[in-house]
Amino acid sequence: MDEKELKQLLLEIRDGSLDVEQGMEQLRHLPYTDLGHTKFDLHRPLRNGFPEVIYGEGKTPEQVADIFTKLDEQNNILATRVSPEMAAHVQSVCPDVHYNAAGRTLTLIRTPVVFHEGEIAIVTAGTSDLPVAEEARVTCEMFGSHARLITDVGVAGIHRLLHNLPEIRTARVIIVVAGMEGALASVVGGLVPQPIIAVPTSVGYGAAFSGLSALLGMLTSCASGVSVVNIDNGYGAACAACKINNL
Template sequence: MNQTFIQNLLHQVQNGTLPIDAAMEKLAHFPSEETLSACIDHQRTMRTGIPEVIFGEAKSAEQIIEIGQAMLQKQGPVMATRIAPEKAEHVLKALPELRYDKTARVLFCRPQPTDPAAVRGTIVVVCAGTSDIPVAEEARITVQILGHPVQSVYDAGVAGLHRLLSKQSVLNDASVIIVAAGMEGALPSVVGGLVRCPVIGVPTSVGYGTGQGGFAALLGILNSCAPGIAAVNIDNGFGAGCMAVAINRNNP
């Protein structure tokens, strides 16, 4: 339930096409709705610009179905992250409206339409290596679901810097850049030294022993000598996407 939904509802009441009782029924679970396993925050989009999203890793398929059904009854996007393929298969049987991206492990439907007047520009998602793509795709789909234009540049790590430099024009045109990198996490620093826009570094858990599951990449990004770089948690493509959208939003 978002601002557009409320505005349309009020216009329908105003022009007499929707009875007040029917409007009250549509608002019955505003701002929140309690189900057996959750209390769904239907008002979150209006407050923050980002809807409530289901973190599905520790939830059962039955819980995701229950929450998803309640969300589908409201206007606006539906998204569930960290969904294993076997769990997604179970959910899709009950909620065929959803789509599943196996790489990003995301269930989603009804992305917000892009309003050119509401965004500053295009968000670009860059990843260092092919192994970082799942995290980068989680970020890309998050941006897409939230109605912002997005472009990807993948497999452009520092071991072959010419690959990144060949995309300089794409980077220059970005309003925000998300950079996912594992190993030593050097790529966000390199990108930060090439562009004027904000850069969000996403450390990934890709790497060998002393990478410590992404801690080396996280520390590398936090200690970057390139100014203007922010860091989110390890493997948190969703969080990076939300931050990029908040920066890219053209607030009135």
């Protein structure tokens, strides 16, 4: 239940079109639903504007399927880090679920998403960064922000970035996704005025240390206005970008 739905419920109780017992029934599962293995937070949209999201990695396919089937009547649901095997199992019991294999996400839309003005540009250094970028894109779309992917414009061929710069500059917020040394975030930060959310990825050879080099490079960026999330955290970057865009 989000703020708009709660206000409508309280107005209906006040006006007498809904009695107190009916109102209590709608609120019965707040602040969370206990599924035994998972306590799913239904109160989160009222606190911070976004619903709880299922982190699939580490859970069993049966646990994730249980969450979807128990909550799918009136909720939009997003799960991240979902393997093909987990997706197949969830879809076998909940056929309306959509699997994005590139972004490793599962989504279920029961209520149409209301989109805010403005767009988020998701810019990747290489094609290998696409899984993280797709996770960010799906999250943005689920949370009410249009997102556009601009891919494979890393610093090894800077002309590709410059060619796409007019399109990037139309966005309200920019997410930059890069592995290796993570230099793309600094370059973009020196060229545009928008807030930038940088996502280091675990893409790269040995000395990249599974994303640590990119993370440290982004944290020590000399470009102003660059914020950094954790390695491979496309979801977290999208949440930050949506909070800026959806204001």
